[in-house]
Amino acid sequence: MSIDREQPGMAPGEGAALCLRDMGAFHVGGAALSLSDLPITKKVLAAGGEPVRMDPNGTYWVGQMYAQYFFPAQPLSSVPLQLWHGGGLTGACWETTPDGRPGWLNYFLRQGWDTYLCDAAERGRAGYAPDHVWGAPISQTAESVFERFRIGEGIHGLDEQGLTQHAFRGGQFPAHAFPSMVRQMVPRWAHTDSVILEAYASLLERTGPSVVVCHSQGGMFGLTLAMAQPDKFRAVVALEPAAVPASSEPGTLYDVPTLIILGDRIETDARWPSIRARIREFAARHPSVDILSLPELGITGNSHMLMMDANSQQVAGLVQQWLARKLLSS
Amino acid sequence: MSIDREQPGMAPGEGAALCLRDMGAFHVGGAALSLSDLPITKKVLAAGGEPVRMDPNGTYWVGQMYAQYFFPAQPLSSVPLQLWHGGGLTGACWETTPDGRPGWLNYFLRQGWDTYLCDAAERGRAGYAPDHVWGAPISQTAESVFERFRIGEGIHGLDEQGLTQHAFRGGQFPAHAFPSMVRQMVPRWAHTDSVILEAYASLLERTGPSVVVCHSQGGMFGLTLAMAQPDKFRAVVALEPAAVPASSEPGTLYDVPTLIILGDRIETDARWPSIRARIREFAARHPSVDILSLPELGITGNSHMLMMDANSQQVAGLVQQWLARKLLSS
Numbered sequence: 001m002s003i004d005r006e007q008p009g010m011a012p013g014e015g016a017a018l019c020l021r022d023m024g025a026f027h028v029g030g031a032a033l034s035l036s037d038l039p040i041t042k043k044v045l046a047a048g049g050e051p052v053r054m055d056p057n058g059t060y061w062v063g064q065m066y067a068q069y070f071f072p073a074q075p076l077s078s079v080p081l082q083l084w085h086g087g088g089l090t091g092a093c094w095e096t097t098p099d100g101r102p103g104w105l106n107y108f109l110r111q112g113w114d115t116y117l118c119d120a121a122e123r124g125r126a127g128y129a130p131d132h133v134w135g136a137p138i139s140q141t142a143e144s145v146f147e148r149f150r151i152g153e154g155i156h157g158l159d160e161q162g163l164t165q166h167a168f169r170g171g172q173f174p175a176h177a178f179p180s181m182v183r184q185m186v187p188r189w190a191h192t193d194s195v196i197l198e199a200y201a202s203l204l205e206r207t208g209p210s211v212v213v214c215h216s217q218g219g220m221f222g223l224t225l226a227m228a229q230p231d232k233f234r235a236v237v238a239l240e241p242a243a244v245p246a247s248s249e250p251g252t253l254y255d256v257p258t259l260i261i262l263g264d265r266i267e268t269d270a271r272w273p274s275i276r277a278r279i280r281e282f283a284a285r286h287p288s289v290d291i292l293s294l295p296e297l298g299i300t301g302n303s304h305m306l307m308m309d310a311n312s313q314q315v316a317g318l319v320q321q322w323l324a325r326k327l328l329s330s
Numbered sequence: 331m332s333i334d335r336e337q338p339g340m341a342p343g344e345g346a347a348l349c350l351r352d353m354g355a356f357h358v359g360g361a362a363l364s365l366s367d368l369p370i371t372k373k374v375l376a377a378g379g380e381p382v383r384m385d386p387n388g389t390y391w392v393g394q395m396y397a398q399y400f401f402p403a404q405p406l407s408s409v410p411l412q413l414w415h416g417g418g419l420t421g422a423c424w425e426t427t428p429d430g431r432p433g434w435l436n437y438f439l440r441q442g443w444d445t446y447l448c449d450a451a452e453r454g455r456a457g458y459a460p461d462h463v464w465g466a467p468i469s470q471t472a473e474s475v476f477e478r479f480r481i482g483e484g485i486h487g488l489d490e491q492g493l494t495q496h497a498f499r500g501g502q503f504p505a506h507a508f509p510s511m512v513r514q515m516v517p518r519w520a521h522t523d524s525v526i527l528e529a530y531a532s533l534l535e536r537t538g539p540s541v542v543v544c545h546s547q548g549g550m551f552g553l554t555l556a557m558a559q560p561d562k563f564r565a566v567v568a569l570e571p572a573a574v575p576a577s578s579e580p581g582t583l584y585d586v587p588t589l590i591i592l593g594d595r596i597e598t599d600a601r602w603p604s605i606r607a608r609i610r611e612f613a614a615r616h617p618s619v620d621i622l623s624l625p626e627l628g629i630t631g632n633s634h635m636l637m638m639d640a641n642s643q644q645v646a647g648l649v650q651q652w653l654a655r656k657l658l659s660s
Contacts, residue, residue, distance in 0.1 A: 141388030
């Protein structure tokens with residue numbers, strides 16, 4: 001299997017029809033939760049509609065997640081591949097890129113993977129708990145995201161000229177299309193990690209052992225679950241995981257084949273040098289973990305949003321090659 | 331074109347591969363919004379991660395919506411079909427039904443429609459505004475939804491036996507799978523109608539004239555926009571629209587071919603008799619509007635969630651036949 005013969009910037013098979021033997025979606029995980037003793041109100045829910053008595057006391061489902069599945073007509077492998085997004089994002093980050101190119105969902109589908117496109121608990125089509133349960137979420141400003149995702153620095157507002165001017169020179173993120181990425185951002189919470197992990201565990205219980213391609217906050221979830229339930233993972237590909245599992249005990253086992261990919265400009269970032277140090281310690285302790293630092297391969301300019309960068313297909317190709325070497329040839 | 335020869339409960343072509351010439355997603359609509367003078371905090375966003383300075387002052391994008399598109403390899407028509415969900419729901423309601431059958435997305439794709447699966451502004455992958463902008467959303471209890479969606483009455487909690495016992499006898503909704511529908515529910519606001527309408531207008535600007543299949547709150551949006559911008563609509567199919575456009579002036583034009591579908595048990599509902607009365611007035615004033623009352627056709631037991639009911643494929647078939655008569659034969 002080689003992606004080297006493909007046209008640059010073009011997904012394998014792009015242009016040809018994508019044939020699926022099935023597609024659909026489901027929610028999984030979470031639990032029923034009852035609320036009581038809250039005040040009753042009346043609200044008109046649609047202009048011109050009848051007022052509805054809103055009694056918040058009763059049963060909700062809380063902590064579930066959402067997965068869409070796309071199964072190619074001619075699958076490459078009996079193992080499915082799952083796409084787990086990062087914090088403040090949804091499964092949409094793996095679809096069409098902000099500047100309109102095919103995303104990693106289409107890439108891996110065209111490679112023949114049975115693919116699950118996930119919205120973690122608390123966001124996107126997964127939904128989130130009533131206000132009474134988790135309190136108000138956090139929303140991130142465009143200015144902060146531009147900097148923390150290592151696209152550039154010092155923007156104020158979203159005018160295209162400012163974005164292009166303040167993007168890092170040689171950066172791979174399509175800065176002019178940054179507003180389309182900002183539209184993808186969703187509010188998040190900072191204390192729901194265990195809820196999200198449980199939902200992912202329920203998902204894997206349903207899907208069976210999988211290749212998990214995960215990003216940022218999702219990278220942390222992927223690595224953490226792979227350590228706790230290695231039998232549910234055939235491989236983990238973590239794009240710039242926001243954290244690695246703490247393994248204070250020297251003998252802690254982690255033997256899932258794992259690829260951690262790092263982008264560029266980590267040295268000059270406020271947070272990434274220490275995250276990378278912990279990633280390196282983690283890889284040093286666990287021989288099943290490979291680190292792929294793109295700048296060290298001569299691939300420069302990648303932001304935190306590797307699946308959206310101008311060279312996203314090239315990075316996807318590296319993932320596919322690593323997976324082929326680790327899984328498909330054995 | 332006839333669906334009558336198909337096996338009952340089976341979508342046309344189900345079992346055969348579904349071939350797409352393209353699929354992807356985008357966000358559209360909304361506007362940048364700046365917040366200032368709010369307090370700054372510091373939060374750890376991923377367990378074991380580095381604390382992040384959270385400055386809520388800055389730029390957000392607010393009021394955008396999300397659309398996934400699926401374009402069959404062999405389209406039926408040059409006009410796309412859009413699926414607009416109801417209140418407290420997302421595009422997921424058109425996918426796999428709560429009891430695991432193919433939903434209307436797959437049905438219309440297999441009929442050959444270029445299909446947009448939408449999340450309206452404020453929910454799902456569309457995201458929602460920071461807490462400072464819209465305030466806290468409303469969440470609906472399972473007990474209230476069970477009653478208001480005319481599935482049954484008097485449940486407390488979500489145990490399967492209780493659900494089956496309290497479902498209306500002869501009802502079409504798969505009551506045992508109601509928890510899977512509850513997991514689909516998302517919080518909503520009651521004062522964002524104009525934001526949502528503007529986003530849908532932006533979507534239609536991008537997609538061009540469409541057939542819009544819309545439900546409940548989405549039905550109200552579909553009919554309202556079709557009255558305001560008839561050139562953007564080839565047809566509207568409104569499943570139990572929560573409201574119809576007010577047209578106090580007798581000469582108000584509404585000439586988009588429109589089908590309004592009503593389910594069963596409206597007479598005994600607290601709100602639906604008056605909504606239906608307004609729907610009938612609306613249809614009486616505008617000859618382009620057809621009403622299809624399922625019980626009057628001898629199709630009984632349908633809930634408010636027509637696309638999830640046990641006979642959802644039969645109802646989809648009626649929609650397809652009406653569309654074929656109105657559009658494809660002309």
